[in-house]
Amino acid sequence: MFVARGFVGVPVLALVVLAGGGCSSSWGCSDTTAKRGVAGVRVRVEDVDGKVLRGVTAEVVDWRLEPHPQKPYGGDVVHFHxxxxxxxxxxxxxxxxxxxxxxxxxLGCQTVYSSGAFGPNGSSTGDDWLTVEHPAQVAGVLLIPNDQSYQGQTCEQDVKDGGGPHPPAAAVSGDQL
Known part of the structure; x- marks a missing residue:
């Protein structure tokens, strides 16, 4: 009986206070989303904190409208290097x-990875295709400098292990760049 009284007394009250405090603090989880950098033909790559990654650049070397070789009757698409x-x-x-x-x-967007850029003699060049609804409206192809490769968990997904910096939302058709 002595053990039960000792357990039910002060220690239980202390556990209730500690448990209540831990739940209401949300484990101190906080998310931050980087501000979208200025798009350009040549950009310096920024990490999720908005800091420029030292010496890392990306550029659109060229682009043109042409049919995709695997879908030659599908009309013009944007072919870019x-x-x-x-x-x-x-x-x-x-x-x-x-x-x-x-x-x-x-008019259309997608994500490209540096690992997809492998040209002759290790030149880190690549090419890809963008499908847009109205190809005749295309006036250029731009890169957004924010690194999208790290997509960590948010506080909403995992309050204990999530949180921290995240890249801005991926660009979509209609966004003003």
Whole structure:
């Protein structure tokens, strides 16, 4: 009986206070989302904190409208070449690339990874295709400098282990760049 009284007394009250305090603090989890950097033909790659990754660049080397070779009757799509500079085998930055109109409104976007850029003699160049609804409106192809390769868990997904910095939302058609 003595053990029961000792357990039910002060220690239980202390446990209730501690448990209540831990639940209401949300484990101190907080999310931050990077501000979208300025899109351009040549950009310096930024990490999820918005800091420029030293020496890491990306550029759209060229682009043109043409039918995709695997779908020659599908009409014109945007065929673009891109290059990453300053990347190493341990990093694989990913950037959003968008076809834009004269007012820099995105007509179509996708993400490209530096690991997809492998040209002759290790030149870190690659090419890809963007399908847009109205190809005749395309006035250029731009890269957004924010590295999209790290998509950690948010506090909403995991209050204990989530949180921290996150890249901005991926670019989509209609976004003003």
């Amino acid at each position: 891109y290059r990453f500079g300053g990347v190493d085998e341990w990093s694989d930055p990913a950037l959003d690339v968008c076809a834009v109109d004269k007012k820099r409104v995105a």
